[in-house]
Amino acid sequence: MRNTARWAATLGLTATAVCGPLAGASIASPATAPASLYTPSALVLTIGQGESAAATSPLRAVTLTCAPKATGTHPAADAACAELRRAGGDFDALSAADGVMCTREYAPVVVTVDGVWQGRRLSYERTFANECVKNAGSASVFTF
Numbered sequence: 001m002r003n004t005a006r007w008a009a010t011l012g013l014t015a016t017a018v019c020g021p022l023a024g025a026s027i028a029s030p031a032t033a034p035a036s037l038y039t040p041s042a043l044v045l046t047i048g049q050g051e052s053a054a055a056t057s058p059l060r061a062v063t064l065t066c067a068p069k070a071t072g073t074h075p076a077a078d079a080a081c082a083e084l085r086r087a088g089g090d091f092d093a094l095s096a097a098d099g100v101m102c103t104r105e106y107a108p109v110v111v112t113v114d115g116v117w118q119g120r121r122l123s124y125e126r127t128f129a130n131e132c133v134k135n136a137g138s139a140s141v142f143t144f
Contacts, residue, residue, distance in 0.1 A: 041066035041081075041089075043115035043122065045074070045144065047134075051108045053125050058112075062144045067118070079140035089117040091124045094138040102132035109134045111142055 042065045050056030063072035066081035074080050087093040091113060109131055113124040128134035135143050 039067060039119035041084075041115075041117050041119075042072075043113055043117065045142070046112045047142075047144070048110050048112075049108070050110055051127055053110050053112045056110055060144060075144050076140040083139055083141050084117070089120075089122070091126065091141070094141060096136050096138070100132070100136035102130065102136060105130050107131070 044061060044063055046058035046061040048056035048058045062074040064074040064077055064080055065071045066084060070077040070081040083094065107130045108127050110125065110127045111134060113122060115122055128137060
């Protein structure tokens with residue numbers, strides 16, 4: 001049941017992030033056509049307490065659209081998109097914040113990312129030892 005709820009939330013937020021800009025759009029005329037085409041980048045990020053996404057329900061979920069401009073419900077969309085661009089869209093390559101000291105408390109937090117990054121399908125899951133370690137894992141992508 002929990003996994004079904006996670007997928008329903010993820011699919012709903014992905015559809016909103018990807019198709020939201022299309023809502024209410026009329027047929028494009030030459031005057032409103034974009035100057036250049038871009039590759040879509042729209043993601044849904046979730047956070048839950050537990051060791052795996054299959055065993056937890058999301059506590060928070062945000063959308064992040066990085067093309068054509070940084071938007072979404074992510075509180076730091078501009079910074080998160082810039083950080084992802086520097087990492088080439090590779091969440092494992094995100095750099096940890098320097099000088100952050102975290103306790104060795106084990107209170108697992110799982111982060112999931114689903115969507116499209118520069119035109120390619122993306123599905124990512126990572127479990128952090130606790131909230132502090134999660135926040136230290138990137139400057140802004142996982143801090144929501």
